[in-house]
Amino acid sequence: MIKSLFWFYVGFVFVAFAFSLWLLLSSVLTITPIPLPYWLTYAPNNIADAGIIVLALTLALYTYLGIILVLHGLRRGLVPIIMVALVIAGLALLLAKLAIQALVIMFIAYMLLVGTYGVLATVALTKTAKALWVVGVLILVFLPLIFLSGGLAVINYVRYMAFIGQAMAIMASAIEARALSVK
Amino acid sequence: MGVGFRGFVANFILYLAIFSIIALALMLMPIPLKPYMYVEGLGYGVNYYSVSVFNQPVIVFRGYMNGMPVPFTVSLFLISPRHIYAIGNYSGFGSVTVGLTGSFIKHVIDKWLIELGGRVNPSLIAFITFGDGGKTWTVVMAIPYNPNQVINREPMEIVINANLNTVKPATTKPVSNEGDAEYVWVLKQQNITIGSVPLLFVGWSKDAIRNIRGIMFEGPSGWVYKGSGIFGILNDSGNLVLVGPTNTLLQTYHYTYYNIEMSIATSQVCIVYGPSLTFTEGVCPANNIGSPIYYVPSSGFFYIGLPSHVAYVAFQLYVINAHHQQPTSTWVNGTIPLSLLSSDFFGDNYLWVYPYIDVGNGSVTSMFVGILRMYDIRHQLLINLDDGYQWPGNYTPCKNEYPLLQRLPNGLYFIEYSLGVSAYSPYSMVAASTSLLLDAFTPGLDYSMSRSAITAPSIIFNGFYLQDQSSMLANVYVYFNSSGKPFYVTLIGGPQIVTPSGPALMYQTGIIINASNYYLGIRECRSLTWW
Numbered sequence: 001m002i003k004s005l006f007w008f009y010v011g012f013v014f015v016a017f018a019f020s021l022w023l024l025l026s027s028v029l030t031i032t033p034i035p036l037p038y039w040l041t042y043a044p045n046n047i048a049d050a051g052i053i054v055l056a057l058t059l060a061l062y063t064y065l066g067i068i069l070v071l072h073g074l075r076r077g078l079v080p081i082i083m084v085a086l087v088i089a090g091l092a093l094l095l096a097k098l099a100i101q102a103l104v105i106m107f108i109a110y111m112l113l114v115g116t117y118g119v120l121a122t123v124a125l126t127k128t129a130k131a132l133w134v135v136g137v138l139i140l141v142f143l144p145l146i147f148l149s150g151g152l153a154v155i156n157y158v159r160y161m162a163f164i165g166q167a168m169a170i171m172a173s174a175i176e177a178r179a180l181s182v183k
Numbered sequence: 184m185g186v187g188f189r190g191f192v193a194n195f196i197l198y199l200a201i202f203s204i205i206a207l208a209l210m211l212m213p214i215p216l217k218p219y220m221y222v223e224g225l226g227y228g229v230n231y232y233s234v235s236v237f238n239q240p241v242i243v244f245r246g247y248m249n250g251m252p253v254p255f256t257v258s259l260f261l262i263s264p265r266h267i268y269a270i271g272n273y274s275g276f277g278s279v280t281v282g283l284t285g286s287f288i289k290h291v292i293d294k295w296l297i298e299l300g301g302r303v304n305p306s307l308i309a310f311i312t313f314g315d316g317g318k319t320w321t322v323v324m325a326i327p328y329n330p331n332q333v334i335n336r337e338p339m340e341i342v343i344n345a346n347l348n349t350v351k352p353a354t355t356k357p358v359s360n361e362g363d364a365e366y367v368w369v370l371k372q373q374n375i376t377i378g379s380v381p382l383l384f385v386g387w388s389k390d391a392i393r394n395i396r397g398i399m400f401e402g403p404s405g406w407v408y409k410g411s412g413i414f415g416i417l418n419d420s421g422n423l424v425l426v427g428p429t430n431t432l433l434q435t436y437h438y439t440y441y442n443i444e445m446s447i448a449t450s451q452v453c454i455v456y457g458p459s460l461t462f463t464e465g466v467c468p469a470n471n472i473g474s475p476i477y478y479v480p481s482s483g484f485f486y487i488g489l490p491s492h493v494a495y496v497a498f499q500l501y502v503i504n505a506h507h508q509q510p511t512s513t514w515v516n517g518t519i520p521l522s523l524l525s526s527d528f529f530g531d532n533y534l535w536v537y538p539y540i541d542v543g544n545g546s547v548t549s550m551f552v553g554i555l556r557m558y559d560i561r562h563q564l565l566i567n568l569d570d571g572y573q574w575p576g577n578y579t580p581c582k583n584e585y586p587l588l589q590r591l592p593n594g595l596y597f598i599e600y601s602l603g604v605s606a607y608s609p610y611s612m613v614a615a616s617t618s619l620l621l622d623a624f625t626p627g628l629d630y631s632m633s634r635s636a637i638t639a640p641s642i643i644f645n646g647f648y649l650q651d652q653s654s655m656l657a658n659v660y661v662y663f664n665s666s667g668k669p670f671y672v673t674l675i676g677g678p679q680i681v682t683p684s685g686p687a688l689m690y691q692t693g694i695i696i697n698a699s700n701y702y703l704g705i706r707e708c709r710s711l712t713w714w
């Protein structure tokens with residue numbers, strides 16, 4: 001049992017919470033006549049900014065996860081670390097307008113994200129969390145396949161699936177945090 | 184940090200997780216809390232929602248300076264297939280909501296449906312203005328909408344975010360401070376039109392055009408640097424003040440300046456007397472040269488200008504005392520050129536100018552109506568006059584007499600004038616145009632606002648100024664017979680303008696030919712700046 005993982009799970013849920021709270025508040029408040037600071041309005045550049053912040057925080061969390069696992073002698077901690085490195089490399093390539101290279105790197109990073117979910121399943125204390133991570137892995141594996149085969153016609157299914165995957169990851173993290181806090 | 188604390192955090196996180204999942208699920212639902220369309224313009228974004236917290240069609244304006252909500256005003260205009268109507272002026276802090284359910288709005292929007300059957304999504308035009316100290320920031324926006332939704336009173340919401348700090352501020356007046364009081368200019372009235380900004384002009388009275396053989400206007404030629412700006416002019420109790428530049432000429436690659444070109448094939452236009460207003464091609468009766476010809480039956484102006492979106496604005500001075508804002512009786516008004524039409528820039532290095540004839544209905548006429556009104560009321564002449572020529576010449580010439588009389592065969596004479604500008608930053612490319620009479624103010628304003636406007640000086644100019652360098656010249660030739668009847672030519676210089684760097688140089692930007700006396704009966708030898 002690695003106690004430090006507690007903060008990874010807490011962080012994971014908290015980032016999801018902050019993002020969803022912002023999404024909900026901004027979308028509801030924007031159509032009201034209440035004066036708002038610009039960052040709280042549901043505008044495309046705000047959504048993009050929020051996305052970047054969430055991505056940065058998530059990458060930081062995965063880095064933390066990897067380091068904790070490695071420090072506890074679990075080599076699979078390298079999976080999230082390499083994933084983070086590849087995502088950063090992919091974004092750098094994208095900024096350098098090397099789209100094909102970026103796509104290849106991002107694809108590998110995505111595979112490692114699947115791996116990270118798998119790693120999380122292996123270190124999970126509870127059976128429920130393990131199951132949720134495993135389903136998350138399955139969704140992550142099938143999502144691109146569904147999208148590539150169905151295209152925009154199935155975009156709604158892809159969105160629902162992505163949401164279910166995200167919901168499972170959030171629940172698994174909350175359950176694990178609870179398990180770690182009582183042991 | 185004990186287990187107890189962790190336990191608390193873990194419980195809390197569980198609630199957050201549940202909330203997050205519900206919130207994300209809500210965002211996935213087809214309940215349209217998300218905009219179904221987004222439109223972006225300079226300094227603003229428009230979001231379209233198919234729901235409305237007011238259960239009717241509304242527009243919510245949000246104004247920001249550096250991301251924070253600020254107090255601002257909204258002037259809203261509605262376009263019908265042929266006219267622009269003012270809906271109203273609104274103000275608020277951070278947000279302003281305007282309902283689109285009024286019968287007047289419905290009446291105007293219905294015209295689109297009747298004439299075009301809903302095939303067109305027209306736009307509302309809004310000016311969002313924030314004033315702070317002597318500066319105002321105005322974002323001008325077009326807001327496309329679906330007329331069917333408004334007519335059917337469908338609950339829908341158009342949410343506009345205006346980032347006022349993305350536009351250049353206009354300086355209306357330095358802030359004055361008396362004790363704790365601070366004064367700010369607040370935009371109270373606006374009216375937008377597509378109008379022409381006159382550059383150079385020649386005018387005549389009815390008898391004068393009959394007395395002479397005709398006028399030949401040649402040119403203009405010249406250039407203007409890219410990145411130059413166009414200024415508006417406000418009338419502050421008779422003092423003309425430059426504001427702007429309110430927009431700048433496009434700074435694109437390749438060339439550093441635009442060549443000014445007339446939009447017609449020949450660079451000359453002939454103006455002669457005729458029984459009715461006619462435009463034709465042929466041989467100019469004044470000098471037997473092939474040219475486009477305007478036959479004019481009466482008084483009028485010929486001018487070259489730029490088509491532009493022009494806003495008429497009026498600001499009122501407010502005094503702010505400890506969270507409390509009160510209007511004063513001080514007003515300024517004026518015109519602000521908002522943009523040139525992009526279609527008039529071509530080939531990346533040409534700028535079209537257009538010939539206009541104004542027989543009492545154009546920019547130059549309204550400018551002179553304003554000048555005369557100011558002259559009558561305040562005995563202030565806002566333009567510079569110089570008597571250019573009298574025929575027959577039985578007077579003591581001015582020191583700077585200009586130009587010379589030239590003789591052609593068969594008793595024909597002509598005099599030649601050069602109009603134009605050539606100066607450095609910032610200077611008058613032309614200072615002319617457009618008065619604003621009270622009835623030109625936005626119709627449909629409430630009574631108190633219209634009444635306040637009466638205290639405002641009722642004349643304004645639209646100044647077309649350019650920063651940096653430009654040069655533009657045109658020649659005017661007045662042809663006449665030695666046996667002809669008398670006429671008088673007056674040179675018109677731009678109004679005296681105070682620029683940020685001191686008084687601007689004046690150039691003659693037009694001439695007026697009169698039959699009985701010099702224009703306004705004033706014979707002056709005031710020195711215009713020659714080059």
